[in-house]
Amino acid sequence: MERENSPNERLAAWKRDPGSSAILTDIDGTLAPIVPTPDMSEVPADLKEILGRLSGEYLLVAGISGRKSEDARKLIGLEDIVYFGNHGFEILRDGEVEMIPEAQPYLEKIQELESHAREELEPQGAFIEEKGITASIHFRNVSKEIGGRCVEFVKAEGERLGLRITVGRGVVEARPPIQADKGSATRRLVREYGPKRAMFLGDDTTDLDAFRALEGLRDEGVLEEILRIGVKSDEGPPEIASEADIVVDGVEGVGEILEALL
Ligand SMILES: [Mg+2]
Structure with a gap:
């Protein structure tokens, strides 16, 4: 039933109350088109500009990636964003890398x-x-x-x-033999920043951990509202579309969602 609402209607509460809203996103395949080798990846300039503006308005904008957090920052190139990298093991913010204590x-x-x-x-x-x-x-x-x-x-x-x-x-x-993935990274950020609503944008199998963490946090009453935004691709798993609240086409579709959040 929820899925029948148009994306713009679903984003209305976020735009009204950005100070209590968190935007969490994968990077490769979501903000940066997939290219033959990872070192060729690039986040388009217009997307960087939108992300920069969002980070000024919203409680939290975070990039969550399997890459090292330093590499994630280089890709997006913005200082105001929180980077959760290395499969959920390290956070980079305000220029400092912090390893999860466990x-x-x-x-x-x-x-x-x-x-x-x-x-x-x-x-x-x-x-x-x-x-x-x-x-x-x-x-x-x-x-x-x-x-x-x-x-x-x-x-x-x-x-x-x-x-x-x-x-x-x-x-x-x-x-390390401890649980760390995009799901645990999502939980950690939500616990720390305390948003009322959080969204995650992703295109691949490891992003499903974040989708499921959001669902759990909503069921536990920690979050009032969640949005799972799936980026459809030929190589991605079918669950990205079936578990998402909104499905978009490629990095361009992600850009439209992010722009609508401004
Ligand atoms: Mg990806």
Whole structure:
């Protein structure tokens, strides 16, 4: 039934009361069009301008990303926005990076894994990306055999050090064994800033954690109103559209929603 209201009607309460409203958004695929390699990503200038104005009016504007929070800031390029990066492990605001407290005890262990990986795997052609509280060991450019060795090595180190290891395409990642994702990031920001209403805009599987966190916060009575804005794409999961309150087409559609919030 709710879905029958037009987007503009649904945004009315937000515009009336921006001081009690939070805008949370994914970055890649939502504010920045997907490009062949992540370092080519860019947030369009008109979107940056709108985000800058929104951050002046609204209680909170936050970018939530799997990237390092510093990289997230570089992409959007605005100082007034809060950046929650590194899969929910770190927040960057007012120029300071802050690690979530539960993750802090694991920082030394991540560093130990990185230094062993540098000694053992770098000479074989792997690239060790130090991301602070998480580490990514890239093996896209080495043979399959060496790639397999990278995965085995990092898994064994992870087990020894008590870290969570995940294997992706050409990359094996180490992180603290605690719950941190876009859902926990959303909950943390809502708890801290105390908005009456919060929205999340996203295009991919990891964004569904944020959608579900908003739903939980509404059911618990923490939030009066929520909006899940799904950015439809060919590669994204179907749940992005089915779980969203409003579905938009690509970064352009996101721009229209953000502009309507001004
Ligand atoms: Mg995305």
